[in-house]
Amino acid sequence: MTLADDLAARFGQALDTRPEALREASRDFGRLVRATPRAVLRPTSATQIRDLLQYAGPRHIPVGVRAGGHALYGQSQAAGGIVVDLRAMNRVGPVTGDRVTVGAGALWREVLAATLPYGRTPPVLTDYLGAGVGGVLSAGGLGGATHRHGLVADQVLELEVVTGAGEHRVCSPGRDTALFHAVLAGLGQCAVIVGATLRLVPAPGRVRRHCLFYDDLARYLADQRRLAEEARFPYLEGQVRPLGDRGWRYIIEAVAWYDGPSPPDDGRLLDGLAHDRAAAESTDLSYAEFVHRVDTDEELLRTTGEWLHPHPWLNLLLPHDTAGPVVGSVLADPAFADLRTTGLVLLYPLVSARLRAPLFRRPPGRLLWVFALLRTAPPDSHGTAARMVAANRAAYDLARAAGAVAYPVNALPLSAADWRDHHGTGWQSFADAKRRFDPHLVLGRGPGPELAPR
Ligand SMILES: Cc1cc2nc3c(=O)[nH]c(=O)nc-3n(C[C@H](O)[C@H](O)[C@H](O)COP(=O)(O)OP(=O)(O)OC[C@H]3O[C@@H](n4cnc5c(N)ncnc54)[C@H](O)[C@@H]3O)c2cc1C
Structure with a gap:
C-alpha cells in the first residue's frame, strides 16, 4: 500500500488531496513562499489530530498547522507533508x-x-x-x-x-x-x-478614541512612555505617517472606555501631553465598531486586490533606550521609502512586566516598543518582494545590534543561529521542550524554513 492509500484509509473524508486544497495550503497571507503538502487534514476532533501525529511522527512526515491562514513566511506550510487545517x-x-x-x-x-x-x-x-x-x-x-x-x-x-x-x-x-x-x-x-x-x-459599551499628533519623535516617545507607565488609557497604540517629502508625523492613538451617556473627561485624560492641540481628533464609537475597525480596511484592500498581494511585513520589539535612533534610521533608509506612499507603520509602547508567556521574547528594560513595518509588494515582481525581504533583514540586523528582538510573525529570513540567539538564555529550555513534546521533530517550522532545534 502506498503512503497516499494508507493515509486515505486511515483518515477517510477528513483527508483532502484535491489540487485546489493543496494549492490553498501551500500559500499564506504573506504570499512570499510556497510549499506544497501531500494532503490537508480537516479534523473535527482531537482524536483525528492525535491519530495523525502518532502516524506522522515515526514516519517523519512534516505537519503544518493552520487556523486563520495569516502566516507571513510559510510558518504553517509543510513541504511534502500534511497541513492540519483547523477551521472546522x-x-x-x-x-x-x-x-x-x-x-x-x-x-x-x-x-x-x-x-x-x-x-x-x-x-x-x-x-x-x-x-x-x-x-x-x-x-x-x-x-x-x-x-x-x-x-x-x-x-x-x-x-x-x-x-x-x-x-x-x-x-x-x-x-x-x-x-x-x-x-x-x-x-x-x-x-x-x-x-x-x-x-x-x-465589555464597555462605548469608546472615545483620541488621535494626538506630534512632529517630533522624542516628544512622541516621551508622551507615549508616560501614558503607558501611568496606564492612563485602557488602550494605547500609535502610528507613524509621512509628512511632506521627507518628514514623519507621529500619532498617539489613546482610547478610553465608557458606559452611559457621558464620555470621560478629555481634559483630565490629556493633561500634561505635548501634542499639537489644534490637530487633535476625538471620536466616539461603540465598542463593537471599534474592535471591528480593521474590517473596513480589509474590505477595501480586497476590493483593490492588495489583500492578496505579497506582504513582506516586519515586526520588531525595540528596547526603550535605543528606540529613537533605530526608528529614525529605518525610516530614513531608502529601502523603506515606499512606506511614504503605501503600507502602515506602527510604533507603540509595552510594559515588560505585563508580558508573561515565557516563550515570548522581549528586549531588556521595563519599557519596550512595537515597531511594525507593514508593506505590500507588487504581485508581479518577485524581485521587488525579494528586495523588500532583504531590507527587512538589514533592518533587523540594525535593530538587533541595538538590543531589539523580532516579534516572529515576520517575512524575515533567519538562520538556525539567529533563532537560537532570539531565544537567548531561554534556548535550552525551549530545545528541551521541543525534544520532549515533539520527539520526531515533525511539527512547526518556527519563524521560517526548517528551524526546529536538533
Ligand atoms: C491584517 C493583519 C493584522 C494583524 N494585526 C496583528 C496585531 O495587531 N497584533 C498581533 O500580535 N498580530 C497581528 N497580526 C499577526 C497575526 O496575529 C499572526 O500572523 C497570527 O499568527 C495569524 O494567525 P492565523 O491563525 O490567522 O494564521 P495561520 O497561518 O493559520 O497560523 C499562524 C501560525 O500559528 C501556528 N498555528 C496556527 N494554529 C495553530 C494551532 N491550533 N496550534 C498550534 N499552532 C498553530 C501556525 O503553524 C503558524 O505558525 C496581524 C495579521 C494580519 C494579517
Missing part, C-alpha cells in the same frame, strides 16, 4: 461569566460574536479579528491593551492540545505547566492547540 474546529462557547472555551480554528471575530451579546470581551485583542485563535495564541498576540494586561496568550486559562508525540492533553498554569508554557507564543512547534479557555471581562 471553530466552536465557541458557551460563555460562562468570566470565561469561554473556544476551538482553535475559530477566528477572533467569531469569538467576539459569541461573547459580546453577553456583555463580555477578551481583555486583549489584536488589531485584526480575522486571524485564528490558534495562530494568535501561537504568536503571542499584541494589541492596544497589552501595555495593561499582557499578551492575548496571557489571558488563556486552560489549553487542550495534542503534542507532537501524539498525546492528547489538557494543560494550564497549574497543570502540566511545562507543556502550557511550551505552547503559548510557541509558534506551534511543540503541540497543536485544539481548544482554549479564555478569560473574559465586561
Whole structure:
C-alpha cells in the first residue's frame, strides 16, 4: 500500500488531496513562499489530530498547522507533508461569566460574536479579528491593551492540545505547566492547540478614541512612555505617517472606555501631553465598531486586490533606550521609502512586566516598543518582494545590534543561529521542550524554513 492509500484509509473524508486544497495550503497571507503538502487534514476532533501525529511522527512526515491562514513566511506550510487545517474546529462557547472555551480554528471575530451579546470581551485583542485563535495564541498576540494586561496568550486559562508525540492533553498554569508554557507564543512547534479557555471581562459599551499628533519623535516617545507607565488609557497604540517629502508625523492613538451617556473627561485624560492641540481628533464609537475597525480596511484592500498581494511585513520589539535612533534610521533608509506612499507603520509602547508567556521574547528594560513595518509588494515582481525581504533583514540586523528582538510573525529570513540567539538564555529550555513534546521533530517550522532545534 502506498503512503497516499494508507493515509486515505486511515483518515477517510477528513483527508483532502484535491489540487485546489493543496494549492490553498501551500500559500499564506504573506504570499512570499510556497510549499506544497501531500494532503490537508480537516479534523473535527482531537482524536483525528492525535491519530495523525502518532502516524506522522515515526514516519517523519512534516505537519503544518493552520487556523486563520495569516502566516507571513510559510510558518504553517509543510513541504511534502500534511497541513492540519483547523477551521472546522471553530466552536465557541458557551460563555460562562468570566470565561469561554473556544476551538482553535475559530477566528477572533467569531469569538467576539459569541461573547459580546453577553456583555463580555477578551481583555486583549489584536488589531485584526480575522486571524485564528490558534495562530494568535501561537504568536503571542499584541494589541492596544497589552501595555495593561499582557499578551492575548496571557489571558488563556486552560489549553487542550495534542503534542507532537501524539498525546492528547489538557494543560494550564497549574497543570502540566511545562507543556502550557511550551505552547503559548510557541509558534506551534511543540503541540497543536485544539481548544482554549479564555478569560473574559465586561465589555464597555462605548469608546472615545483620541488621535494626538506630534512632529517630533522624542516628544512622541516621551508622551507615549508616560501614558503607558501611568496606564492612563485602557488602550494605547500609535502610528507613524509621512509628512511632506521627507518628514514623519507621529500619532498617539489613546482610547478610553465608557458606559452611559457621558464620555470621560478629555481634559483630565490629556493633561500634561505635548501634542499639537489644534490637530487633535476625538471620536466616539461603540465598542463593537471599534474592535471591528480593521474590517473596513480589509474590505477595501480586497476590493483593490492588495489583500492578496505579497506582504513582506516586519515586526520588531525595540528596547526603550535605543528606540529613537533605530526608528529614525529605518525610516530614513531608502529601502523603506515606499512606506511614504503605501503600507502602515506602527510604533507603540509595552510594559515588560505585563508580558508573561515565557516563550515570548522581549528586549531588556521595563519599557519596550512595537515597531511594525507593514508593506505590500507588487504581485508581479518577485524581485521587488525579494528586495523588500532583504531590507527587512538589514533592518533587523540594525535593530538587533541595538538590543531589539523580532516579534516572529515576520517575512524575515533567519538562520538556525539567529533563532537560537532570539531565544537567548531561554534556548535550552525551549530545545528541551521541543525534544520532549515533539520527539520526531515533525511539527512547526518556527519563524521560517526548517528551524526546529536538533
Ligand atoms: C491584517 C493583519 C493584522 C494583524 N494585526 C496583528 C496585531 O495587531 N497584533 C498581533 O500580535 N498580530 C497581528 N497580526 C499577526 C497575526 O496575529 C499572526 O500572523 C497570527 O499568527 C495569524 O494567525 P492565523 O491563525 O490567522 O494564521 P495561520 O497561518 O493559520 O497560523 C499562524 C501560525 O500559528 C501556528 N498555528 C496556527 N494554529 C495553530 C494551532 N491550533 N496550534 C498550534 N499552532 C498553530 C501556525 O503553524 C503558524 O505558525 C496581524 C495579521 C494580519 C494579517
